[in-house]
Amino acid sequence: MISLMKKELKRFKRILSPDYPACSEIEQDDDKGQDIIREGILKITLHILREMSQTDLANTLQTKCAPACQQKLKSKLKEKFQRINEGISNQMSSPLLNEIYTELYITEGGIGEVNNEHEVRQIETASRRPETRETPIKCNDIFKALPGQNKPIRTVLTKGVAGIGKTVSVHKFILDWAEGNTNQDVHYIFPLPFRELNVMKEKNISLMDLLHLFFKDAKELRPTDHEDYKILFIFDGMDECRLSLDFPKNPNLFGVTEPASVDVLLTNLIKGNLLPSALLWITSRPAAASQIPPECVDQVTEVRGFNDPQKDEYFRKRISDQSLANRIISHMKSSRSLYIMCHIPVFCWISATVLQRMLSEAESAEIPKTLTQMFTHFLIYQTKLKSLKYDGKCEVDPQLTQNNIMSLGKLAYEQLEKGNLIFYEDDLRECGIDVREASVYSGICTQIFREEFELYLGKVYSFVHLSMQEFLAALFKLISFIGNKEHNSKITEFLKSEVNQAIQSESGHLDLFLRFLLGLSSVSSKALLRGLLAQTDSMSSSQEEIVEYIKMKIRENSSPDKSINLFHCLNELNDHSLVQEVQTYLSKTGASRLSGARLSPSQWSALVFVLLNSDEELDEFNLSKYDQSEECLLRLLPVVETSRKADLSDCGLTEKSCLALASALSTSLRELNLSNNNLEDSGPKHLSTGLKNPQCKLETLKLSGCLIREEGCAALASALRLNPSYLRELDLNWNKPGDTGVKLLSVVLKDPHCKLEKLQ
Structure with a gap:
């Protein structure tokens, strides 16, 4: 106890300066015991109270806790990050980050499975999903707990596709801190991009020496200073990492002065063996995010780029002539593929550069579509x-x-x-x-x-x-x-x-x-x-021939995703014949009803493309509007995946539909109605696979009158035990669960983590 108090008094001595009379007296004789220590504390306290107001005390503590090296670090970081880099250009001619920065749309995002599809396709898919109840997170608030979170947040992993704004968010966070605007409870921020750390791959070095190497102004920091100061490490661009990051095999490391390879330093920092009180922020493209074990991450966020209002805000900030800005916004909205790409901030910049010139100079060239x-x-x-x-x-x-x-x-x-x-x-x-x-x-x-x-x-x-x-x-x-x-x-x-x-x-x-x-x-x-x-x-080719070849491939291809990209290819070739064909058909039949229609495979694909690229909000998908058949559901599954609610009741569906729907449960779906279909026990078994996925956020599942028995109920109970956080309503009316099924579901209801509010 005495040694602990002495340690705290030494800390006070460093903070308040050695001029106070009690500070020199404390260290003279280790044998005087608690009386001298208590007397020293009392003298310091009385002296502070006599000489300083509460505000003065706070300012002094802040100043003393932020020595000269911190101010030098802030100055260097401000100089480095105050301008945005948009290519090779004179640094002084680059725009100031604060002048054009537009808040990005950042949300909570689970780690889940790795998505290996092209990142532009991921953006296109995400853009079609209706707004959910996700809480937007401001860049400067990523270490603040979300509603319902009780544990402190030490490590944040931020995902996002290339160019979506992860690095700009990091720079804005650092700049705001360096300018004294936000997060001033953090004493030091050390940005260490993975591309820089790759160069240290073969070196053995301690964490302290690594910091001194990268941040010359931090050489005044001592190994024990992390006990007094709040430190944040930012590791940007994990997808560029060339280090092994072998969490299971790397040895444990606890000392900041103990040398080791850089990948061992990183894995021990992330696991919390090194500097457990330090904050960590890691950014990565989605495909590389799975390198970090989920148990080492307290919060996962996802940068979604600009939402629609933010796109408009960017153009209005970027272009001073507001009339011209509005014309550019109108043109971008007239082309669905271009407006979707504006989720990517870099593409907004490219578009602004091109259209500002073309529209203001009244060029004769066709405006790009x-x-x-x-x-x-x-x-x-x-x-x-x-x-x-x-x-x-x-x-x-x-x-x-x-x-x-x-x-x-x-x-x-x-x-x-x-x-x-x-x-x-x-x-x-x-x-x-x-x-x-x-x-x-x-x-x-x-x-x-x-x-x-x-x-x-x-x-x-x-x-x-x-x-x-x-x-x-x-x-x-x-x-x-x-x-x-x-x-x-x-x-x-x-x-x-x-x-x-x-x-x-x-x-x-x-x-x-x-x-x-x-x-x-x-x-x-x-x-x-x-x-x-x-x-x-x-360049001589038959455009008509390649267009017909792509149409043939659409007819042959069973993959909706591949067909959608082929339609984008037709759009690049300025051919819209298939889409117009389906749009004409829909306008004649009215209300999108296709019951009894015999569409060719290419027409089904065109229908999917039309629905996904419609300006209408895809909030609720009702299969009965199209055709009450399993074939129609399987053809239109990409549309189901972008909807918030799906009503598939009384459509003659079987377990085959449930097998296909399992993957759809980890998309935008929050309500799924499969009532009055002959799913039997196999259907719930397939659905339970999707329910177990951590990405699944389904809140309502209706399975009334689906011929479900004990085995189906057992599968649902198992899924709810493994992923109990979201499902709030489960309708099993008019089924035959038996005593065993009822008991299994009752056990789940007793789980304190279970959010189920309504079980019928």
């Missing part, structure tokens, strides 16, 4: 911008420009094949890009390419977004094929081959690449690129 057109105009604009800046004219040399574009395209394509989003100087040299001229003379590097300076990596390069890398990779692949005179007559066969490869890709990683490739092969793109690339005149 597809992704390919938007990216092509951005490429042309950046090239002309360089030419105007350095040559004093808007004309460009097609051959010189093509060499530059092909060099960047080669880099984009080769690194895309390797799965790399970050490149180094050697990667650029291998593709014929002059590193010394990359930021100024390469024509399109200025804003399409991003250059960052990292402490131990030197210059690090990336494209402003994955989609820009895919666009340039597609352009490189197309121009390379055209440049090969031996293959030029077979361009249509080349495009068909690329369609087949994308369809066969299970992960969908070629989906957007294919959209760009086909869009660039169109007649409209040929005209746009003519002044930019020397070889576009050789």
